[in-house]
Amino acid sequence: MLEQLKQNKQFFILLVVAFVMALVLLGIALVSLFSKQNPPSSQMPPPYHKTVIGTTKEDAIEALPKKKNVQTFSDNSKQYSFTTRNLARDDVIITKDNTVIFEKTITVTESLVHPKISELLKQYGAPEKTVLGSKTYGSRVIVYIYATMGVVFVGKPSSGEVLELQQFIPMSVDEYLSSWGKDAGYEDPGHEKL
């Protein structure tokens, strides 16, 4: 066969070119298949939080992307707002004495994927308290409270989506409801009153 190839130089070059082409196509096909089998990175669990409560300092927050505005209050606290994929709702970080004490994250990725309630329940276990409804999200959400862990999330059971995640310095459920949790709770019959 080698002798035959040597005798036919033109055929040999053609064979090499075709083989290289075939390899390139195989490579493209494999890359394409691989990228189909794995979800895009935007569908992976998003990095919900930008800070570590009680640790992150204001200079680090100042450097975060998508910063929208900063409000300074007389008690030496600051509220930072950040734009999110939801153009009506901002991420919020609140500091006191230069350290983060509260962070609210709108948990939607650029491709409109939300984390699942079931995933967070698996992660955090049974909540210390659940509150039906929220002033921001209406009557059909549930606020899952893990106050002593410093975590709360708002979920929409009908779709299984988590809409918002909060982290803060751990406290009791009552303390949470009278401070960061004032938005929780809502009274509505569940349908419009036409």
Added chain:
Amino acid sequence: MIHNNSWHKVLFIIVLGMFISFFIASGSVEKVFAVLSNKCITKVGEPSEAKTPGCEGSQPPKTPAPACPNNNCPKAVLDEFGITISANLPSEYSRYAWEKLWNVRYTNFDDLVRGTFVKAVFEDPDPENREGSHRKENAIYLRSIYPQSFFDIIFVHELSHFINDLPDPTSRRTDHDGVFKNELEDGHRGVTGYGELACTYENPTDNEKREEDYADMLAYYLNPGVIDQTSGIEGCNRGVVPYANGKYPNHFKLAQDILGAY
């Protein structure tokens, strides 16, 4: 020993194989076959074609709905569109529903509300017997007094509340949050007066207004040229066609993205 000719054949098969695997991997085969089989060409009686990915916009000419098969509109609506109409509603309602759903069959609307129920207000477990959508029962509740023109609006409006409750990105709820907040026409937020004011609520919240705007966004998209009238309350409607003269383009575009071309 393989002859030169045989090598050519082997080579051809290898390259052909590579091309096929490349096309399969990139999903092009489906597109190629769609073109070859002319999937985007719509045919009467085959409503699913325009819903084929890549075929949106290939709408058939709008023709009047045919009569309900066997003159049984409740069955026709259930069989064709998966929506159960209560026998306690006026019999014309089933025909109205059939005609409206037939009319919008090339959009995603019927797929998104399949499995729902349309009931009379007195069937509502809520003792106040009000119109509206009740998520727990997967049902909408209607009064028995509507002319067809108003039925078309209220039917789509109430069922659209179920679409709003579907997950992102099907519902595009996150995008609607932004559109509702940021799109103003002559200082008015919300595609209709009802979406802006939610005036049938005692003390409407922003979320309730947003939800009503979502339902009206789809209701008037599927009822083009109709004056806003959802609430039926004077002072709550603007008395204008919501999307007339290119108004609320972001609402319109979002409705189009959710439901497909209409």
